Amino acid sequence: MANQFDxxxxxxxxxxDFWSDTSKKIMGNxxxxxxxxxxxxxxxxSWFASQKKIWxxxxxxxxxxxxxxxxxxxxxxxxxxQTEFAQGWMEFYTKNAERLGVKLPTVNGTAPSDFxxxxxxxxxxxxxxxxxxxxxxxxxxxxxxQDFHFKNFNELxxxxxxxxxxxxxxxxxxxxxxxxxxxxxxxxxYQKIIAKFVGMKPITDVxxxxxxxxxxxxxxxxxxxxxxxxxxxxxxxxxxxxxxMGAWTPxxxxxxxLSLNETLQEGMDSMYNxxxxxxxxxxxxxxxxxxxxYTAFVLRTAEMQGKVMEVxxxxxxxxxxxxxxxxxxxxxxxxxxxxFNEYVNILEKYMIEVFESxxxxxxxxxxxxxxxxxxxxxxxLVELAFSDFPFLxxxxxxxxxxxxxxxxxxxxxxxxxxxxxxxxxxxHTPATPGxxxxxxxxxxxxxxxxxxxxxxxxxxxxxPKLEVMLNSLGIFTFEQLSKMTKKHYEMMDELLDAFQxxxxxxxxxxxxxxxxxxxxxxxxx
Amino acid sequence: MSDTITDQLVEQVNTATxxxxxxxxxxxxxxxxxxxxxxxxDGKVKLYHFQRETAxxxxxxxxxxxxxxxxxxxxxxxPNRSFIRKLLSEGIDVYIIDWGYATRxxxxxxxxxxxxxxxxxxxxxxxxxxxxxxxxxxxxxxGGTFSLIYASLFPEKxxxxxxxxxxxxxxxxxxxxxxxxxxxxxxxxxxxxxxVVPGDFLNTGFDLLKPMGKTRKYMAMxxxxxxxxxLMNFLRMEKWVADSPDQAGExxxxxxxxxxxxxxxxxxxxxLGGQRVDLSRITMPILTIYAKSxxxxxxxxxxxxxxxxxSGDKELLEFPGGHIGVFVGGRSQKLLTxxxxxxxxxxxx
Numbered sequence: 068m069a070n071q072f073d074x075x076x077x078x079x080x081x082x083x084d085f086w087s088d089t090s091k092k093i094m095g096n097x098x099x100x101x102x103x104x105x106x107x108x109x110x111x112x113s114w115f116a117s118q119k120k121i122w123x124x125x126x127x128x129x130x131x132x133x134x135x136x137x138x139x140x141x142x143x144x145x146x147x148x149q150t151e152f153a154q155g156w157m158e159f160y161t162k163n164a165e166r167l168g169v170k171l172p173t174v175n176g177t178a179p180s181d182f183x184x185x186x187x188x189x190x191x192x193x194x195x196x197x198x199x200x201x202x203x204x205x206x207x208x209x210x211x212x213q214d215f216h217f218k219n220f221n222e223l224x225x226x227x228x229x230x231x232x233x234x235x236x237x238x239x240x241x242x243x244x245x246x247x248x249x250x251x252x253x254x255x256x257y258q259k260i261i262a263k264f265v266g267m268k269p270i271t272d273v274x275x276x277x278x279x280x281x282x283x284x285x286x287x288x289x290x291x292x293x294x295x296x297x298x299x300x301x302x303x304x305x306x307x308x309x310x311x312m313g314a315w316t317p318x319x320x321x322x323x324x325l326s327l328n329e330t331l332q333e334g335m336d337s338m339y340n341x342x343x344x345x346x347x348x349x350x351x352x353x354x355x356x357x358x359x360x361y362t363a364f365v366l367r368t369a370e371m372q373g374k375v376m377e378v379x380x381x382x383x384x385x386x387x388x389x390x391x392x393x394x395x396x397x398x399x400x401x402x403x404x405x406x407f408n409e410y411v412n413i414l415e416k417y418m419i420e421v422f423e424s425x426x427x428x429x430x431x432x433x434x435x436x437x438x439x440x441x442x443x444x445x446x447x448l449v450e451l452a453f454s455d456f457p458f459l460x461x462x463x464x465x466x467x468x469x470x471x472x473x474x475x476x477x478x479x480x481x482x483x484x485x486x487x488x489x490x491x492x493x494x495h496t497p498a499t500p501g502x503x504x505x506x507x508x509x510x511x512x513x514x515x516x517x518x519x520x521x522x523x524x525x526x527x528x529x530x531p532k533l534e535v536m537l538n539s540l541g542i543f544t545f546e547q548l549s550k551m552t553k554k555h556y557e558m559m560d561e562l563l564d565a566f567q568x569x570x571x572x573x574x575x576x577x578x579x580x581x582x583x584x585x586x587x588x589x590x591x592x
Numbered sequence: 593m594s595d596t597i598t599d600q601l602v603e604q605v606n607t608a609t610x611x612x613x614x615x616x617x618x619x620x621x622x623x624x625x626x627x628x629x630x631x632x633x634d635g636k637v638k639l640y641h642f643q644r645e646t647a648x649x650x651x652x653x654x655x656x657x658x659x660x661x662x663x664x665x666x667x668x669x670x671p672n673r674s675f676i677r678k679l680l681s682e683g684i685d686v687y688i689i690d691w692g693y694a695t696r697x698x699x700x701x702x703x704x705x706x707x708x709x710x711x712x713x714x715x716x717x718x719x720x721x722x723x724x725x726x727x728x729x730x731x732x733x734x735g736g737t738f739s740l741i742y743a744s745l746f747p748e749k750x751x752x753x754x755x756x757x758x759x760x761x762x763x764x765x766x767x768x769x770x771x772x773x774x775x776x777x778x779x780x781x782x783x784x785x786x787x788v789v790p791g792d793f794l795n796t797g798f799d800l801l802k803p804m805g806k807t808r809k810y811m812a813m814x815x816x817x818x819x820x821x822x823l824m825n826f827l828r829m830e831k832w833v834a835d836s837p838d839q840a841g842e843x844x845x846x847x848x849x850x851x852x853x854x855x856x857x858x859x860x861x862x863x864l865g866g867q868r869v870d871l872s873r874i875t876m877p878i879l880t881i882y883a884k885s886x887x888x889x890x891x892x893x894x895x896x897x898x899x900x901x902x903s904g905d906k907e908l909l910e911f912p913g914g915h916i917g918v919f920v921g922g923r924s925q926k927l928l929t930x931x932x933x934x935x936x937x938x939x940x941x
Contacts, residue, residue: 204615205817208827210834220810265803408811415804422768422800428775435793436777439784446786461786464696468787472700479709 114152121145223263224407226256231403234387238400243388245380254380261379262372264414270369277365284358288351343452350451357444364437371430378421382414389413485532491539505540508558512550515543523548525582528573536563545586548579611817621827624665626677628688632717636692639714642680649683650933650940652728652751655718656688657711657742659734660843661794663835664688666919667732669828675919675929682933689714689735694840699787701840703738703847704865711742715749726751726876728936733757733889733915734847737857740897741864744873752939753878754932757886757915759893760871760900763855766890768801773852782841789844791836801887829920858896871897877905877939881918881928888915907935 121144202221206214233251242248255271262268270276343350386409390401401409421427450460520543523534540562542548551559556571570576632639656676658664667675667688679686689710694701718727729750731739736758743750764770782789799806809826816822856862862869878901882894891910898908911918911928918924 204612205813208615208618208621210621210831213830213834216806217810220807223807224811264807265800404811411804411807411811415802418803419768422803423771425771425775428772431772432775432777436780436784439781443784443786461696465699465787468697468699471697472702472705475701475705475709479705 114148117148118145121148219263223260226260226263227407227410228403230256231406234383234406235400237387238390238394238406241388241391241395243384243391245384248384248387252383257380257383258376261376261414264379264411265375265418270365270372273365273369276369277362280361280365281358284354284361288354288358344455346451346454350448353444353448353451357441357448360437360441360444364434364441367430367434367437371427371434374421374427374430375418378417379414382410382417385413386410485535488535488539504558504562508555508562509541509547511552511555511558512542512547514541515547517543519544521545521582521586526573526575526578528569528575545579545583548575549583551576551579610819611814614817614820614823617820618824618827621824621831623670623828623831624668625671626668626674626680631687631721632714634710634713636694636698637710638690638692639717640688640690642676642686642688644680644685648685650685650728650937651722652724652726652936652940653685653687653718653722654679654728654730654754654936655714656686657729657731657735657739658688658691659732659736660691660694660706660837660839661734662791663832663837664690664732665835666832666916669832669920670825673825673920673922673925675924678925678929679933682930684933684936687714687718691837693837694788695838696786696788698840700842702842703741706843707738707742708745708865711738712746715742715746719749724751725749728752728754730754730756730932731758733759737851740871740874740901741857741862741869743876744869744871745864745867747873747875750876752936753874753876754881754935755878755894755897756881757883757889757894757918758880758897759851759889761855761858761893761896762852763858764890764892766892767887769797769888770852770890770893772797773848776848776852778845778848778853782845785841787841789839789841791838794839795833795836798888858900871900872902874901875903878903879907879909879932879935881909881911881932883911883913883915883918885913886915905939 121141124141202217206217209217230252237243237248237251258271386406389409390406394400446461450462453460517538520538523529523537523543523545524531526545526548529537537543540559542559551570553571556568556575559570560568627643628640629643630638631641656664656667658667668677671677676686676688691706691710715727715729719725726749729739729743729752731737731754733756736755737760739753739755740758740760743753762770762773785793813826816826850856850862854861857869857871860868860870860872878897880894880897882889882891884891886894895908898906909928909931911923913921913923918928
């Protein structure tokens with residue numbers, strides 16, 4: 068008897084430690100001083116003390132019969148105390164959790180402060196909702212598109228968990244034949260699970276999907292043909308589509324937004340009049356092309372998915388077999404987590420085997436190709452519809468990109484050339500030795516060194532780059548340039564392969580002569 | 593696993609309490625926090641210089657050329673596990689090229705533009721800034737392939753070369769990417785995507801290399817969220833993974849065709865800007881680092897670098913981990929970055 072009470076107190080102490088630890092953590096995180104600290108610590112201590120008192124009270128009787136008689140009463144007292152405590156603590160927790168910025172999830176709109184009165188079903192609902200709450204919080208912190216993957220995983224885990232009941236029994240009874248498993252777990256459900264694992268949109272019913280695709284495209288192509296035949300008023304059609312898109316019921320405060328929307332709508336009307344006009348036949352033809360491309364895409368995707376599903380379906384029976392064998396060896400039944408872990412490992416192994424095959428690699432390429440073909444044809448369709456608009460289209464952007472590319476190449480070659488010339492200049496090696504043409508030019512106009520350098524940019528027509536180029540030939544002074552004749556200009560043009568005829572046209576010699584004489588004059592005076 | 597239902601419940605509530613608090617406390621997921629300044633830029637491409645408080649031990653700076661796929665922030669994901677920060681603290685002066693985000697206007701940007709344009713400009717900038725004839729170059733993954741090409745064309749400008757998980761031998765059967773790329777109709781793909789290959793498309797491929805990778809990561813979520821630093825690591829990594837730039841079509845087309853499909857670089861047949869790229873012209877000291885369990889660039893793709901270069905001073909270094917672990921793992925901090933710094937300092941004279 069006493070031993071049982073000891074065990075019971077042990078449990079109580081554990082719970083007491085847990086609650087008081089959690090409370091301390093909350094208190095510790097409050098930035099403001101915690102006013103009710105003493106009171107709450109007392110609350111926890113008095114809870115523990117009251118419990119002790121109840122049980123000590125129950126054990127005081129020396130007659131065992133009395134103890135038995137009093138037990139229901141004492142149990143009642145204890146249960147009441149527990150409920151009071153739980154409620155008190157939850158209020159305390161709720162109040163302070165809010166101060167911390169932690170919002171507690173609610174079940175059906177009520178705070179979870181009365182959780183002892185809940186049924187196990189309500190409890191599990193609460194846990195589920197709390198779980199959902201933190202998942203949502205976490206999702207908000209995740210960047211796009213990782214949040215999508217996370218959501219996908221959660222659904223997957225839930226789906227698998229729903230199958231856990233039958234799977235457990237299959238392990239227990241060693242049912243590892245996939246045909247038998249199909250009876251308990253529908254292949255479509257299972258297919259959805261595998262598709263989620265790899266982030267595919269599962270095509271479970273190819274013909275149904277193709278039916279939808281065909282209907283969708285035929286309808287669009289039909290519209291275009293109708294427009295072309297003039298059987299429907301194109302303006303009215305587009306307007307209707309536009310209005311449908313913009314239709315919504317505004318609240319009182321949203322009148323301004325609505326009127327803005329109407330203004331925009333009116334502005335758009337003229338656009339709808341022109342979009343696609345006179346191109347209906349061509350557009351209808353393109354839509355039909357896309358229809359078949361899309362069909363090919365669906366079929367190839369289904370084929371590729373089928374390949375993965377084919378091996379994927381063996382992963383579950385093999386996982387069941389794995390744990391059945393273990394059970395035969397006397398091991399315990401796995402919990403859901405270990406089962407799920409092992410299943411994931413086996414499934415991955417099988418998938419990689421498929422991925423490594425040439426067949427899959429080729430299929431994957433076909434799917435990617437079919438997908439981008441649809442996409443690019445859709446782009447063309449949109450461009451065609453809006454080709455009469457003053458919009459910058461993707462193909463226009465491409466023209467700019469080509470131009471951009473050419474300019475980049477040109478700049479690079481000029482930069483390289485300039486670097487070479489600058490290097491030549493800084494080395495003071497006017498006219499590369501052995502360069503007969505430059506030598507001949509310099510023998511005509513005279514030689515000079517970088518030390519004698521005039522500011523050649525004073526001459527109209529000579530900029531910084533040209534000056535560097537002239538220097539590289541060994542031309543540094545006004546005096547040299549003043550001696551240039553038509554013959555020398557031609558030699559220079561040939562040497563520099565640039566600025567053809569500019570020196571002659573801008574009369575560098577004449578300008579240089581003036582600058583040279585000014586320079587002399589200034590130096591003398 | 594705990595014994596009783598009560599214990600399990602207590603554990604669950606405890607975990608949930610921690611998770612609630614941790615998630616509520618996170619406002620910003622910050623990455624790439626090492627102070628840096630832009631010292632050069634050309635359009636979308638930027639050159640960063642990381643700031644140091646002390647003079648570097650090695651006087652020759654190192655220029656990092658990251659891959660075009662994904663972002664360089666991987667090398668500075670979080671302060672206590674930052675490859676860059678560690679390199680700085682080991683006494684190295686670090687520059688890195690940020691390729692920016694390619695858009696439609698970059699669809700015709702070629703490998704010449706990247707290597708002979710951007711890398712060349714950055715190397716020249718750093719050389720001029722430090723008044724040195726040659727600087728150190730560290731190439732990461734595809735950025736390493738680019739670095740090898742650059743160094744073989746301009747060996748006089750590179751003092752020491754380091755390649756990290758860099759593919760050069762593409763004719764291998766290890767690694768799904770290498771198998772798949774061989775069957776890829778890259779023309780149809782680049783044209784179909786109108787010249788800009790979406791980053792998400794590449795990510796789908798990377799995800800499939802370890803089809804259950806995401807599942808395992810999410811399975812660990814309950815224990816991840818109860819530990820704030822682990823939760824931050826997770827969120828930083830997620831942020832990095834999701835930030836995948838689109839690829840300039842012409843460069844992608846050429847890289848797939850001439851590297852993955854024709855293995856031209858290793859065969860000595862690759863031509864850039866009219867010049868044949870001969871890896872044996874690389875004669876400076878070279879350190880080739882590969883990751884033992886790399887499923888993206890397997891060792892077989894990386895190790896041949898050591899045989900193809902003409903350097904006398906060459907070294908192969910195996911990292912015990914995967915492609916990403918090279919940059920973010922604890923072992924990277926303990927083993928790899930100090931080894932790189934030591935190797936550079938020894939060859940600084």
